[in-house]
Each structure stands twice: as structure tokens, then as C-alpha cells.
Amino acid sequence: MFRKYTPKKNVQKKVAYTDRFYVTPSIEKGIIKDEVILQAIKSLQDLGVEIIEQFCMREQAVVYVNPAQIVMALEILKNKHSYEQLVEMSAIDYLEKRSEFELFYELLSFKTNKRLRIKLCLSQNEHAQSATQIYHSASWAEKECYDMYGIIFDGHENLRRILMPDDWVGHPLLKSYPLQGDEFARWYEVDKLYGKEAREIIGDEIRDAAMIERYDTTRFAKIGKEVPRGAKYSEEEKKIEYTPDRIKFLYDDFSEENQKIIKGRK
Amino acid sequence: MNQLPNKLRPFYDNVAFDRSDNTMIINFGPNHPSSHGQLNLVLELQGEKVIKADPRIGYLHRGIEKMAENMTYNEFLPTTDRLDYIASTSNNYAFALAVEKLLNIEVPRRAQAIRLILIELSRLASHLFWIATHALDVGAMTIMLYAFREREYILDLFESYCGARLTHNSIKIGGVPLDLTDEWIKELTDLMSKIPAQIDLYEGLLSKNRIWRMRLEDVGVLPTNLAKSWSSSGIMLRGSDMQWDLRKERPYELYDEIDFDVPYATTCDSYGRYMCYMEEMRQIVKIIYQGVEIYEKTTPDLIADFGEYISASKEQIMTQNYSLMQHFSLITQGMRPPKGEVYVATESPKGELGFYIVSQGEPYAHKVKVRSPSFYHTGLLTDLLVGENLADVVTIIGSTNIVFGEVDR
Numbered sequence: 001m002f003r004k005y006t007p008k009k010n011v012q013k014k015v016a017y018t019d020r021f022y023v024t025p026s027i028e029k030g031i032i033k034d035e036v037i038l039q040a041i042k043s044l045q046d047l048g049v050e051i052i053e054q055f056c057m058r059e060q061a062v063v064y065v066n067p068a069q070i071v072m073a074l075e076i077l078k079n080k081h082s083y084e085q086l087v088e089m090s091a092i093d094y095l096e097k098r099s100e101f102e103l104f105y106e107l108l109s110f111k112t113n114k115r116l117r118i119k120l121c122l123s124q125n126e127h128a129q130s131a132t133q134i135y136h137s138a139s140w141a142e143k144e145c146y147d148m149y150g151i152i153f154d155g156h157e158n159l160r161r162i163l164m165p166d167d168w169v170g171h172p173l174l175k176s177y178p179l180q181g182d183e184f185a186r187w188y189e190v191d192k193l194y195g196k197e198a199r200e201i202i203g204d205e206i207r208d209a210a211m212i213e214r215y216d217t218t219r220f221a222k223i224g225k226e227v228p229r230g231a232k233y234s235e236e237e238k239k240i241e242y243t244p245d246r247i248k249f250l251y252d253d254f255s256e257e258n259q260k261i262i263k264g265r266k
Numbered sequence: 267m268n269q270l271p272n273k274l275r276p277f278y279d280n281v282a283f284d285r286s287d288n289t290m291i292i293n294f295g296p297n298h299p300s301s302h303g304q305l306n307l308v309l310e311l312q313g314e315k316v317i318k319a320d321p322r323i324g325y326l327h328r329g330i331e332k333m334a335e336n337m338t339y340n341e342f343l344p345t346t347d348r349l350d351y352i353a354s355t356s357n358n359y360a361f362a363l364a365v366e367k368l369l370n371i372e373v374p375r376r377a378q379a380i381r382l383i384l385i386e387l388s389r390l391a392s393h394l395f396w397i398a399t400h401a402l403d404v405g406a407m408t409i410m411l412y413a414f415r416e417r418e419y420i421l422d423l424f425e426s427y428c429g430a431r432l433t434h435n436s437i438k439i440g441g442v443p444l445d446l447t448d449e450w451i452k453e454l455t456d457l458m459s460k461i462p463a464q465i466d467l468y469e470g471l472l473s474k475n476r477i478w479r480m481r482l483e484d485v486g487v488l489p490t491n492l493a494k495s496w497s498s499s500g501i502m503l504r505g506s507d508m509q510w511d512l513r514k515e516r517p518y519e520l521y522d523e524i525d526f527d528v529p530y531a532t533t534c535d536s537y538g539r540y541m542c543y544m545e546e547m548r549q550i551v552k553i554i555y556q557g558v559e560i561y562e563k564t565t566p567d568l569i570a571d572f573g574e575y576i577s578a579s580k581e582q583i584m585t586q587n588y589s590l591m592q593h594f595s596l597i598t599q600g601m602r603p604p605k606g607e608v609y610v611a612t613e614s615p616k617g618e619l620g621f622y623i624v625s626q627g628e629p630y631a632h633k634v635k636v637r638s639p640s641f642y643h644t645g646l647l648t649d650l651l652v653g654e655n656l657a658d659v660v661t662i663i664g665s666t667n668i669v670f671g672e673v674d675r
Contacts, residue, residue: 013336024627027606032336058608084494088637092624106609113515138496140645179336202628
């Protein structure tokens with residue numbers, strides 16, 4: 001018998017039910033009407049940047065450029081059209097459908113008060129170009145992008161992990177990375193703190209904080225039926241009392257006659 | 267002499283313990299009371315001067331963006347509370363606004379007025395928290411006691427509105443969950459009448475205080491170009507001689523109807539930023555009074571009427587069959603926004619908080635990118651700390667107003 005095939009490229013949560021006749025609507029892609037932005041796009045084209053697509057979605061201008069020319073495009077936009085701030089930069093994972101990433105650069109011009117989103121498509125093993133020479137903020141944005149997606153930026157001086165530990169394996173925001181962490185993540189802390197030989201003694205990390213194993217008497221006891229560590233699980237139910245009789249003398253009497261109700265702060 | 271990583275000393279890449287020169291490398295944090303969270307700052311010192319700073323983050327990383335891809339939009343809303351936990355309503359608001367932009371829906375005017383009051387209140391709470399902790403870092407302990415007292419009243423207001431003091435979740439996609447009561451409004455106006463005097467009190471204690479000025483003036487000077495290039499926003503940008511406030515530049519709520527001023531400082535130092543915070547708190551009081559005025563003139567609609575994406579009001583659900591059906595499918599499956607992408611930026615207390623959402627027409631977002639101001643403000647420390655004294659490092663971290671829930675996400 002063959003093992004059942006499960007898709008590996010996207011292991012994120014899937015929708016349980018979709019109506020057979022449901023047609024997914026799309027937001028309409030309009031034409032960019034803003035003169036200032038059109039001028040910037042035109043000057044990009046004039047200076048030899050290949051523009052693949054341009055549209056306006058929910059009043060926001062989006063421009064797709066050739067990935068090889070991104071640094072040039074950003075330089076032109078910064079120096080000639082006062083897009084002085086790279087507000088945000090990150091990637092979107094389309095590996096499942098198109099085997100490529102989309103990178104977006106959200107730019108802001110203080111002078112004209114316009115925002116422009118430059119996007120590019122990057123195939124799976126291709127390197128991106130670093131924009132650190134143009135914008136300081138690109139340095140950390142690219143580090144994060146590398147950490148989360150594994151995209152390598154050529155020209156970045158110190159491209160290493162930023163949010164995950166330095167010796168982490170895998171890139172967590174990929175669609176192929178499970179939400180609960182992979183096999184490496186499961187043993188990361190045990191391996192790091194105690195070494196691989198302690199795996200059997202300690203056991204893997206429980207990443208679901210709310211999970212209670214029913215018959216586990218070594219780490220988590222069944223709620224209400226606790227037994228000492230290692231002892232056998234007992235069927236007898238133990239009532240949990242938060243102030244047992246034997247320590248009641250430690251507490252004040254909270255009966256209603258003794259309560260004083262204060263209306264608001266002074 | 268580069269170290270080889272082994273089990274006991276795992277990874278100190280780029281940090282060579284080379285004793286031939288006069289510099290010393292120290293680790294500031296990750297467990298340091300003045301690092302405002304878990305910030306590991308590797309500082310290279312020449313005597314007392316910092317010659318290289320390397321902020322290292324990630325100690326509070328919970329994968330919120332990953333969680334966003336595995337949750338429906340309404341499920342994710344309470345998670346946004348955990349970003350900037352000092353002012354959680356502004357995170358809720360920013361996310362709700364982004365989803366509303368994606369769905370292209372209009373929020374009723376009363377809900378807008380309530381949102382305006384709530385986000386300004388959370389801004390005030392955040393600023394009060396900032397002045398309390400910042401002054402404590404610098405050494406003025408009294409302010410902390412005063413500012414926390416006022417913040418406590420604001421938390422009381424939040425508690426009586428939504429039941430929570432820290433993680434509010436007080437804004438819904440498409441509106442707000444509850445209306446304000448007359449009592450609440452009275453309490454709010456009572457509090458607002460007291461706040462300006464309190465701000466005068468803080469300023470009286472600090473603004474002309476010799477120690478305070480010596481610690482803050484000409485410390486942490488952030489030139490305008492560097493601020494722009496490091497993608498800084500909010501008071502970090504306004505403190506660097508830049509008149510830029512998204513509430514004025516791109517009014518998003520009722521801000522276009524409201525009369526308020528945006529303070530900015532030309533000195534580019536920590537003291538200028540402190541003055542901006544103080545003035546902004548006074549402006550918040552002004553905004554909230556106007557918000558209450560607008561609120562009183564509105565009709566009691568709290569949630570957008572858009573059954574396809576947003577559950578109708580309770581009354582509708584209980585009386586109309588079709589509303590109940592829509593509500594059922596929205597709760598069990600989640601809303602399915604159309605295919606597309608939006609980036610929506612708001613002026614949160616810390617700076618520009620933006621949500622970039624890519625939808626593929628499924629109940630789960632394809633990508634949610636949280637553009638948090640504190641992330642870049644932490645990166646900025648790389649350039650800002652160089653040339654400063656070790657004793658001023660704490661002051662500078664304090665004046666950047668970073669919150670690690672937002673930095674690490």
C-alpha cells in the first residue's frame with residue numbers, strides 16, 4: 001500500500017468547506033491616474049527600467065519591475081522623485097503555484113505625500129539585490145526577509161538571522177514550514193541545553209501550550225485527577241479547592257457582610 | 267582570532283575577543299531593566315565612548331505573522347493586542363482599518379467617533395507610560411508614580427468599556443462592539459479636565475530641571491536624513507525637524523474634521539522628542555473633547571451594514587433569518603475578502619503602524635506583514651548610539667520608545 005500523498009509546498013491551514021459554485025471575487029485593477037506617480041513611472045521607463053505591469057488597487061499604485069533592475073529603479077525614485085523612505089520591504093510566498101517569490105518595496109515620498117509599491121518576481125533559487133546602499137532601513141528589512149524566507153540578498157554586508165536564533169534550521173514564514181514547527185524545532189531546546197543524548201529522558205517540546213495529554217503522569221497530570229510523578233493514573237477524582245479548610249485561618253473572611261464596596265477611584 | 271562555535275559558546279560571530287586594541291565589548295541585555303524588553307545590545311567601547319553598536323532582537327518572537335496566515339481575520343484581531351501591548355487598541359484599529367480597506371467598507375459615524383476616542387486614549391496611556399519609564403531610566407523616580415496614576419485612570423476607562431486593561435480587543439472589523447454610556451462619557455470628560463494640570467506638573471518637574479536637561483540635551487542627535495533613511499516615523503521623525511503626521515497628511519478617521527496641532531522639534535535630540543511627547547499629550551485632550559462632541563451628534567449605529575463580510579447587529583441576527591444564516595457562515599468559516607492586496611498605515615503612538623495584507627480569496631490571509639515602527643527604531647540604534655557615552659545609551663533607548671512586542675512580533 002502506498003502512503004497517502006500530502007502536498008509539501010503548502011502546509012498551512014486550509015479552508016474546510018467551499019461552496020461548489022463559489023466564485024472568488026477579485027479587487028479590480030484600475031489604471032493609475034495620479035499625475036505625480038505616472039511621471040515617476042515614465043521617468044523609470046525613460047532611464048531603461050523595464051516595467052512589467054502597473055496598476056492601481058484600492059487607490060494604491062503598484063508597479064512590477066524587472067528584478068535585475070530593482071536597485072536602479074529605487075535609486076531613480078529616491079534621487080529624482082524624492083521617495084526618501086523605504087517604509088517596508090518583504091516577500092510573499094507563491095512557491096506552491098508559481099515557484100516564485102514576490103518582493104514588495106513600499107516607498108513614501110514626504111515631498112509629494114505619495115506612496116508607491118514596487119514589486120518584483122523572484123524565482124525560487126534566484127538571489128535578490130540588496131538595497132542597503134540606498135536606504136538604511138533595507139538592511140534590517142532584508143535581514144528579516146532572509147530569516148523568514150531564506151532569500152539571499154547580494155550586496156548585503158551582514159546578512160544573517162535576525163528574529164530566529166543564529167543556528168536555526170528552516171525559514172519559518174515559508175508556506176512549506178508547519179505552524180507548530182518542524183522536526184528540528186521540536187528538539188531545538190533539548191538539543192541545545194542538554195545535548196542529543198538527553199532526548200529520550202526529557203522528551204520533545206510541547207508547542208501547543210493548551211494541550212494536556214490524557215494519561216500523562218510524568219509531565220502533565222490529568223486535571224482534577226493528579227497523581228505524584230511517575231505514579232499510576234488513578235480514576236478517583238480529586239476536588240480542587242483554592243482555599244482548603246486547613247489554611248482558611250490565613251485568609252480574611254470574604255463573606256458578603258464584611259465586604260465594603262467602593263464606587264470608583266478618588 | 268575568531269571563535270569557533272562549540273556547545274558552551276555557541277555563536278559570537280563578528281565578535282572577536284581581540285585584545286590588541288583598546289576597545290572593550292560589552293553585552294547590554296537581554297535582561298536589563300532599561301532595555302524595555304528583551305534587547306541584546308552588543309556595544310564596542312573605547313573608554314566611555316561607544317564606537318560600534320549592534321542591536322540583536324528576537325527574544326520575544328512569537329511568529330505573529332505566521333499565526334496570521336493560519337487564522338481567520340476575526341480570529342487574528344485579538345492577537346494584534348500582543349504587538350504593542352502598551353497601546354493595544356491602536357493595533358486593533360490598524361488591522362481593522364486594513365481589512366476594511368481590503369473589503370472597501372464604510373464604518374458608521376458613531377463607530378468612527380468611538381474609535382477616535384479609544385485610539386487617542388490609548389495614545390495617551392502609551393505616552394504616559396513612556397514618560398514614566400523614560401524618567402525612571404534617567405533617574406527621576408517621582409514622575410513614574412505620577413504618570414502611572416494617570417495611566418491607571420485610563421486603564422479603568424478601558425476596563426469599563428471592554429473589560430480588559432491591557433489587551434483590549436476593543437475594536438471590531440467594521441465598527442466597534444459596544445456603545446459608550448453617559449456615565450462613561452462623564453468619567454472621560456472628568457479625567458480629561460484633570461490631565462492638562464498633570465502634564466503641567468510633569469513639565470514643572472522635568473523641563474527646567476538641570477539634571478534632566480543635562481542628560482537629554484544634545485544626546486541622541488538624529489539628523490533628518492538619517493531618520494528618513496532609517497524609515498523612522500512618529501515622534502522620532504517629528505523630533506528630527508520633520509513635520510509629518512499621518513493624521514494630518516492622510517487623515518484616516520475623523521481626523522480631517524478635528525482641529526489639533528502637531529508638535530515638532532528642530533533640535534533633533536532626546537530633549538526635543540520629550541517636548542514633542544508633552545505637547546502631543548495636551549493635543550490628545552483637545553482631540554478627545556472634539557471626539558465627544560462629534561459622538562453626541564451621531565445616530566446609534568455601531569457596525570457597518572455589510573452582511574457578506576461582517577455579521578449584522580445582534581438585533582438583526584436575532585430577528586432576521588438571513589442575517590442569522592450569514593452570521594453562522596461567517597463565524598464557522600470566516601469572511602472571504604476578494605483577491606488583492608492593501609497596505610494601510612496609521613499613526614500609532616510609536617509611529618507608523620501599517621498592515622500589508624495579501625488575500626487570495628480564502629478565509630485565511632495569504633500574507634500579513636506588520637510594519638511596526640519600533641522594529642526600525644531599534645535598527646536605528648546601530649547608527650544613533652555611535653559616538654555617545656555609555657551612560658547615555660539608556661537615555662537614548664528610552665527616547666526611541668521601543669516596545670518589544672512590536673519589534674519581535
